[in-house]
Amino acid sequence: xxxxxxxxxxxxxxxxxxxxxxxxxxxxxxxxxxxxxxxxxxxxxxxxxxxxxxxxxxxxxxxxxxxxxxxxxxxxxxxxxxxxxxxxxxxxxxxxxxxxxxxxxxxxxxxxxxxxxxxxxxxxxxxxxxxxxxxxxxxxxxxxxxxxxxxxxxxxxxxxxxxxxxxxxxxxxxxxxxxxxxxxxxxxxxxxxxxxxxxxxxxxxxxxxxxxxxxxxxxxxxxxxxxxxxxxxxxxxxxxxxxxxxxxxxxxxxxxxxxxxxxxxxxxxxxxxxxxxxxxxxxxxxxxxxxxxxxxxxxxxxxxxxxxxxxxxxxxxxxxxxxxxxxxxxxxxxxxxxxxxxxxxxxxxxxxxxxxxxxxxxxxxxxx
Amino acid sequence: xxxxxxxxxxxxxxxxxxxxxxxxxxxxxxxxxxxxxxxxxxxxxxxxxxxxxxxxxxxxxxxxxxxxxxxxxxxxxxxxxxxxxxxxxxxxxxxxxxxxxxxxxxxxxxxxxxxxxxxxxxxxxxxxxxxxxxxxxxxxxxxxxxxxxxxxxxxxxxxxxxxxxxxxxxxxxxxxxxxxxxxxxxxxxxxxxxxxxxxxxxxxxxxxxxxxxxxxxxxxxxxxxxxxxxxxxxxxxxxxxxxxxxxxxxxxxxxxxxxxxxxxxxxxxxxxxxxxxxxxxxxxxxxxxxxxx
Ligand SMILES: Cc1ncc(C[n+]2csc(CCOP(=O)(O)OP(=O)(O)O)c2C)c(N)n1
Ligand code: SF4
Numbered sequence: 001x002x003x004x005x006x007x008x009x010x011x012x013x014x015x016x017x018x019x020x021x022x023x024x025x026x027x028x029x030x031x032x033x034x035x036x037x038x039x040x041x042x043x044x045x046x047x048x049x050x051x052x053x054x055x056x057x058x059x060x061x062x063x064x065x066x067x068x069x070x071x072x073x074x075x076x077x078x079x080x081x082x083x084x085x086x087x088x089x090x091x092x093x094x095x096x097x098x099x100x101x102x103x104x105x106x107x108x109x110x111x112x113x114x115x116x117x118x119x120x121x122x123x124x125x126x127x128x129x130x131x132x133x134x135x136x137x138x139x140x141x142x143x144x145x146x147x148x149x150x151x152x153x154x155x156x157x158x159x160x161x162x163x164x165x166x167x168x169x170x171x172x173x174x175x176x177x178x179x180x181x182x183x184x185x186x187x188x189x190x191x192x193x194x195x196x197x198x199x200x201x202x203x204x205x206x207x208x209x210x211x212x213x214x215x216x217x218x219x220x221x222x223x224x225x226x227x228x229x230x231x232x233x234x235x236x237x238x239x240x241x242x243x244x245x246x247x248x249x250x251x252x253x254x255x256x257x258x259x260x261x262x263x264x265x266x267x268x269x270x271x272x273x274x275x276x277x278x279x280x281x282x283x284x285x286x287x288x289x290x291x292x293x294x295x296x297x298x299x300x301x302x303x304x305x306x307x308x309x310x311x312x313x314x315x316x317x318x319x320x321x322x323x324x325x326x327x328x329x330x331x332x333x334x335x336x337x338x339x340x341x342x343x344x345x346x347x348x349x350x351x352x353x354x355x356x357x358x359x360x361x362x363x364x365x366x367x368x
Numbered sequence: 369x370x371x372x373x374x375x376x377x378x379x380x381x382x383x384x385x386x387x388x389x390x391x392x393x394x395x396x397x398x399x400x401x402x403x404x405x406x407x408x409x410x411x412x413x414x415x416x417x418x419x420x421x422x423x424x425x426x427x428x429x430x431x432x433x434x435x436x437x438x439x440x441x442x443x444x445x446x447x448x449x450x451x452x453x454x455x456x457x458x459x460x461x462x463x464x465x466x467x468x469x470x471x472x473x474x475x476x477x478x479x480x481x482x483x484x485x486x487x488x489x490x491x492x493x494x495x496x497x498x499x500x501x502x503x504x505x506x507x508x509x510x511x512x513x514x515x516x517x518x519x520x521x522x523x524x525x526x527x528x529x530x531x532x533x534x535x536x537x538x539x540x541x542x543x544x545x546x547x548x549x550x551x552x553x554x555x556x557x558x559x560x561x562x563x564x565x566x567x568x569x570x571x572x573x574x575x576x577x578x579x580x581x582x583x584x585x586x587x588x589x590x591x592x593x594x595x596x597x598x599x600x601x602x603x604x605x606x607x608x609x610x611x612x613x614x615x616x617x618x619x620x621x622x623x624x625x626x627x628x629x630x631x632x633x634x635x636x637x638x639x640x641x642x643x644x645x646x647x648x649x650x651x652x653x654x655x656x657x658x659x660x661x
């Protein structure tokens with residue numbers, strides 16, 4: 001069905017189709033619309049989900065954990081401070097191998113109270129063991145949420161998945177959305193070690209160093225396996241529903257001499273900048289990173305790279321640029337831009353490319 | 369005692385201290401609840417009593433959750449069982465620290481939402497797991513590792529806080545009166561909605577008495593009126609049998625506190641204050657039971 005939707009409502013629509021048994025959530029701007037929409041689906045009887053209006057984000061994730069361990073499908077959504085307040089529980093969900101799906105509407109972290117887009121909230125959770133995908137359009141928010149349930153619940157993965165979308169610039173803008181007839185794309189949840197009173201076990205007990213170490217390695221092994229599961233899922237999604245996704249969305253990259261690497265909505269803006277630059281004779285391309293965990297292998301050899309980071313790791317550098325350098329050894333021009341929702345147009349991005357100084361860092365609008 | 373089933377749900381490998389009344393209580397709780405039960409346990413002594421991976425000393429599934437999160441986790445679990453059409457008992461077994469301090473937000477939320485579960489706080493009046501620091505439930509004058517001169521504040525009144533949420537059933541209990549505890553758990557689990565049982569759990573290393581004295585100490589708590597056994601069903605309070613005598617004529621508090629090393633620095637003023645607060649509490653309970661509020 002074709003319709004017009006916000007990013008938030010697209011996520012709620014996908015959740016409705018995935019039919020989780022339990023949704024526990026706590027409101028925070030700009031995520032609120034997602035959980036309000038789900039609450040109204042539940043109230044109208046459009047979906048058979050137990051909706052738990054918890055008293056905090058820590059409890060939201062704890063409730064999802066408690067539900068998920070019984071083997072049912074669960075979902076929650078949050079943003080910024082809500083995500084940070086969940087931090088302990090995020091480790092718990094991944095460590096307990098629970099396939100919880102969560103939408104995180106990326107938002108700056110205070111103080112400097114600010115509800116606009118920034119990726120620092122999600123990146124500060126990068127070592128929790130959650131898979132993280134970043135979307136660039138309303139359609140992709142919907143598609144990625146559907147795929148998230150399937151990826152998380154795959155027996156080779158059994159890790160939670162965070163679907164990230166930019167606050168306001170995606171959560172609240174309207175774009176066209178084509179919903180799919182899901183069919184059997186998401187199979188019923190099967191948790192191999194769901195709580196079963198007929199087979200009592202201890203979950204999450206004290207563990208000695210050797211067992212603990214093995215459990216950590218097992219998470220990493222599943223993160224590695226997740227690359228295949230993600231690829232297979234995205235391929236099957238393309239076969240069934242005609243929309244193709246990959247670890248990064250490449251735009252005019254084949255012959256590009258300079259590539260802009262970015263995430264979320266800035267990645268879509270970068271594609272327009274590339275069109276502009278091509279008209280000027282600059283062989284530019286755009287690579288929008290979709291998966292941040294597991295971090296994909298990107299082919300950037302032999303090109304100049306401009307990385308736009310909508311985040312910062314203080315005392316170190318942009319997180320995406322640093323990750324790229326660590327993975328590929330590639331030096332880039334690292335532009336820090338868009339923090340707290342700062343406006344960044346395609347003209348600005350074209351300027352970043354025109355004025356690139358490989359090996360340097362620049363804070364847009366502050367340190368030029 | 370004949371009505372208490374013989375089945376054991378706490379088996380070998382438990383790492384509890386000798387004379388631990390919290391594990392004794394849990395033994396009766398599980399006997400009353402039966403095998404169709406899941407325990408939700410936050411960080412506390414119970415996670416130690418459970419034993420170490422890959423072993424478990426319990427015969428029912430145990431879900432370990434972070435310190436602040438037990439009641440919220442149980443909310444999710446309870447709803448999940450409901451959605452799957454299962455009648456499984458969801459029981460939180462949490463210490464006083466995980467209840468009156470860090471976990472109180474989740475507790476309050478779950479009770480306000482009407483979660484169908486039984487929340488049990490076993491109250492050893494300190495943080496046992498981390499080596500006996502004070503909690504909000506530590507009584508006035510008691511020594512802990514963070515109140516080496518004796519606690520200067522009074523015990524937080526958890527039962528009044530829970531009562532303010534109007535749960536359909538709440539009760540107090542003590543491991544020294546296992547049949548009373550057993551019946552209360554049975555009754556609680558027969559009622560739909562949020563239930564609460566507060567168990568006084570004497571703790572030999574924490575309270576500084578010999579481990580063979582656990583039952584005696586529990587009985588002294590009840591006889592002196594320091595701990596009053598009662599039930600509150602749909603708001604109506606009924607004092608339980610073992611506390612009837614104390615309600616009429618409590619033994620002096622000295623009998624209880626002199627039996628424990630943790631009160632050895634309690635001054636006569638503190639003892640008098642403890643005695644006064646017992647009398648006030650007993651008078652309040654008496655009035656409430658008689659319906660004079
Ligand atoms: C967020 C957090 N802070 C601190 C701890 C450390 N910790 C584990 S158990 C515990 C005390 C538990 O005390 P209580 O709830 O009274 O139970 P008891 O150990 O006495 O059985 C503490 C402080 C923790 N696990 N998590
Ligand atoms: S410290 Fe106290 S409550 Fe904890 S196991 Fe030992 S006796 Fe039991």
